Each structure stands twice: as C-alpha cells, then as structure tokens.
Amino acid sequence: MRSNRRFQRIALLAVVLSLLLTGSGLTRAMAQEKSLYERLGGYNALAAVVDDFIGRLVADKRFEKFFIGQSTDSRKRIRQHVLDQFCAATGGPCIYTGRDMKTSHTGLGITNEDWDEAAKQLVASLDKFKVPEKEKGEVLAFVTSLKKDIVEK
Numbered sequence: 027m028r029s030n031r032r033f034q035r036i037a038l039l040a041v042v043l044s045l046l047l048t049g050s051g052l053t054r055a056m057a058q059e060k061s062l063y064e065r066l067g068g069y070n071a072l073a074a075v076v077d078d079f080i081g082r083l084v085a086d087k088r089f090e091k092f093f094i095g096q097s098t099d100s101r102k103r104i105r106q107h108v109l110d111q112f113c114a115a116t117g118g119p120c121i122y123t124g125r126d127m128k129t130s131h132t133g134l135g136i137t138n139e140d141w142d143e144a145a146k147q148l149v150a151s152l153d154k155f156k157v158p159e160k161e162k163g164e165v166l167a168f169v170t171s172l173k174k175d176i177v178e179k
C-alpha cells in the first residue's frame with residue numbers, strides 16, 4: 027500500500043517535471059520567434075541606428091550633391107520615412123507612408139559605388155550599436171532587396 031503511494035508520488039513528480047520542461051521548451055521556441063524589430067531592441071534602438079546612418083550619409087562629402095538645398099524639415103521627413111520603412115519591414119508597429127524606392131530615387135543617378143559606400147556606412151552604424159551578426163545580416167538583406175530600385179547606373 028505504502029509503496030503504491032510512493033509510486034504514485036514519483037509518477038506525479040515525473041508528470042510535473044515533464045510539463046515544466048515542455049513549458050520551458052515552448053517559452054524558448056516563442057522567444058526565438060521574436061520579430062527582427064524586437065530583437066533589434068524596438069523603436070528607440072532602431073531610431074538610433076537610422077539617425078546615425080543618415081548622419082553619416084549627410085556628412086559624407088561623396089553624398090553632398092544629393093542633399094544640397096534641402097531644408098531641415100525636408101531632411102526630417104526623409105529621416106522619418108526611412109525609420110518608418112525600417113520599422114515596418116522588421117515587423118514593428120509602423121506603417122510606411124512614403125513613396126516607393128523607385129519613385130523617390132529615380133533621377134538622383136545613384137551609382138553602384140554610391141551604394142557600396144552607403145552600405146558600408148550602414149554597417150558602421152549597426153556595429154556602433156553592437157547589433158549582433160544575425161540581425162545585422164537580416165537588416166542588410168532587407169536593404170539589399172531595395173537596391174535594384176535605388177541604383178540607376
């Protein structure tokens with residue numbers, strides 16, 4: 027009788043343990059399904075990367091001609107559009123309301139070399155904020171998907 031009780035207790039313990047283990051497995055799986063937006067640290071973290079990236083482009087002598095004559099407000103609008111675009115593309119709660127990449131870049135004459143330089147600057151910004159390799163790769167893959175609409179020659 028006593029050993030029967032003991033067996034029941036051990037069986038119960040085994041069930042509880044296996045439920046706990048399955049539970050932690052599920053939690054881990056859910057954590058892995060976090061959006062890129064969340065893994066990057068959310069809106070403020072993304073804004074910091076975008077601001078740093080745009081700051082680098084605007085300060086780069088090579089890109090001066092693209093931003094000449096723009097008002098502070100026009101630059102703010104572009105900044106917000108780039109941020110919204112990144113936020114939406116990474117699974118964040120934003121909506122991109124700007125123009126598509128072909129419309130907004132056609133006529134600027136952005137070359138392959140310009141593209142490579144901009145990509146380098148983006149990597150520098152991502153590195154500055156210590157974005158891990160995996161997430162960095164995902165951000166770069168998104169940006170690369172836009173290249174065909176941004177580069178003209």
Ligand code: HEM
Binds near residue numbers: 083108134136140
């Ligand atoms: C890294 C990839 C790039 C992304 C994700 C990107 C994204 C954007 C976005 C979202 C806008 C705003 C569109 C709108 O206002 O509706 C924009 C505008 C603009 N971009 Fe880019 N861009 C990229 C590369 C470049 C490069 C390499 C240059 C040249 C240095 C450039 C120059 C401009 C300029 C001058 C505008 C303003 C156009 C206008 O207001 O008429 N972009 N970009």
